[in-house]
Amino acid sequence: MESLEIRVQRGKLKQRTCDEYRRLLHCYVLPRFAAVAIGSITPQAAERFAAELLSGAPHTPTPSPANSKAQLAQGVDHLQIRARRPLSPATFKHAWGVFGRVLRYAVRKSAIAVNPLDNTEIEGGYAVGDEDGFTPHPLTAAQVAAIADHIATQARQPVFGFAVEFLAYTGLRAAEFAGMDVGDVTVGRRRDRSYAGSIAVNRTRRKLGGEWITGTPKSKKSRRTILLDDWLAEKLHHYLTETHPRGEDPNAPLFPNRRNGGAPGPRALDWNAPVAPGALYDNLFKPALAAVGLPVSTPAAAERSADDGSHTPARSAVRGVRLHDLRHTFAVLNLSAGTHYMQVSLWLGHANFSITLNVYGGYVPQDEGGKAHQLAPAPAPAVSATTNPPAGNVVSLTSRRQSAG
Numbered sequence: 001m002e003s004l005e006i007r008v009q010r011g012k013l014k015q016r017t018c019d020e021y022r023r024l025l026h027c028y029v030l031p032r033f034a035a036v037a038i039g040s041i042t043p044q045a046a047e048r049f050a051a052e053l054l055s056g057a058p059h060t061p062t063p064s065p066a067n068s069k070a071q072l073a074q075g076v077d078h079l080q081i082r083a084r085r086p087l088s089p090a091t092f093k094h095a096w097g098v099f100g101r102v103l104r105y106a107v108r109k110s111a112i113a114v115n116p117l118d119n120t121e122i123e124g125g126y127a128v129g130d131e132d133g134f135t136p137h138p139l140t141a142a143q144v145a146a147i148a149d150h151i152a153t154q155a156r157q158p159v160f161g162f163a164v165e166f167l168a169y170t171g172l173r174a175a176e177f178a179g180m181d182v183g184d185v186t187v188g189r190r191r192d193r194s195y196a197g198s199i200a201v202n203r204t205r206r207k208l209g210g211e212w213i214t215g216t217p218k219s220k221k222s223r224r225t226i227l228l229d230d231w232l233a234e235k236l237h238h239y240l241t242e243t244h245p246r247g248e249d250p251n252a253p254l255f256p257n258r259r260n261g262g263a264p265g266p267r268a269l270d271w272n273a274p275v276a277p278g279a280l281y282d283n284l285f286k287p288a289l290a291a292v293g294l295p296v297s298t299p300a301a302a303e304r305s306a307d308d309g310s311h312t313p314a315r316s317a318v319r320g321v322r323l324h325d326l327r328h329t330f331a332v333l334n335l336s337a338g339t340h341y342m343q344v345s346l347w348l349g350h351a352n353f354s355i356t357l358n359v360y361g362g363y364v365p366q367d368e369g370g371k372a373h374q375l376a377p378a379p380a381p382a383v384s385a386t387t388n389p390p391a392g393n394v395v396s397l398t399s400r401r402q403s404a405g
Helices: 002-009 017-035 041-053 068-073 089-109 141-154 158-168 174-178 230-243 277-292 325-336 341-348 355-365 397-404
Strands: 185-189 197-200 204-208 210-215 225-230 256-258 269-274
Touching: 002 017, 017 041, 017 089, 017 204, 017 210, 041 089, 141 158, 141 277, 141 325, 158 230, 158 277, 158 325, 174 204, 174 277, 185 230, 197 230, 225 230, 225 341, 230 269, 256 277, 325 341, 325 355, 341 355
Parallel strands: none
Antiparallel strands: 185 197, 197 225, 204 210, 256 269
């Protein structure tokens, strides 16, 4: 981790990426290998580790003979992992990637001669969209409207009802959404008095240890400008001029946070703190999903029997609609409306166009390109009306000379 911290200080690695590596290391790798000498990790042990991650089986670290007492004295034995659900393909990829980083670092520092992962059949990559764990759930415009209306009227939180619409029609990631300030919004009126506007994605915000951490967008292409639909620009104008108490302060968060324990209504809003996407999802979005009949994510549950004799059958996990699916909604609504996938990719801030096609290729209209633009047939070969073409593939030089003469 020290080498990664140096990269952070040099600006070669984002702090949040380093923090995520640390989390994965402590959550998955160290519980299995903290008490094992790195030189004793074999390809077979690595493959068993992969099987444990993918199956969710519990495992206990095995101290190496040379220094087991010292390691156990330092409390390594408390790292035993309890049984857990199998890792999703994405989480496995990241955990396996951190494991590989540790071993590659050991090779570079001559701690081991060969990386044991080089002799395994395990790969950390996964095909986006092809795995069962990756299921985009884009919503229809009517479903977005129903969710927003429920939050605004039934939950009595019109600001967050509008926030759901804003997310569905801008395609922001959660951290970008939290990072939006009033100054990132540009709204004006045309000569015909209709509204037009755009938002600029300049920063991200994440809450870490109770503190908001401001960072940079995911990649260079994530710094972008997103054009707003006219109706959304108008609603945003009225929101800033009539609802947002700091609507003229460019440094104010665009959407507020909720005060803990506050009753529904404007007084429960903290306009000095950015919106917390996770709290929005848990407290407002999930109840709205259930209310309008959309699936809500629920974990799997084992079969249980109570002392009174009642029996609860096992329940499979349900993959419901996530807040991130509002980003998928933005992409699909635009593609379905005929917006070119390259433009949609730019608005989403994807690093390259192939990501957009991999995830949303099935939503690109079939008439975009292809047979919508007919190719002209190849012209017929020009043949002289007075000279018959020679037979075969041999051209007579004599006939050419006579023709030239």
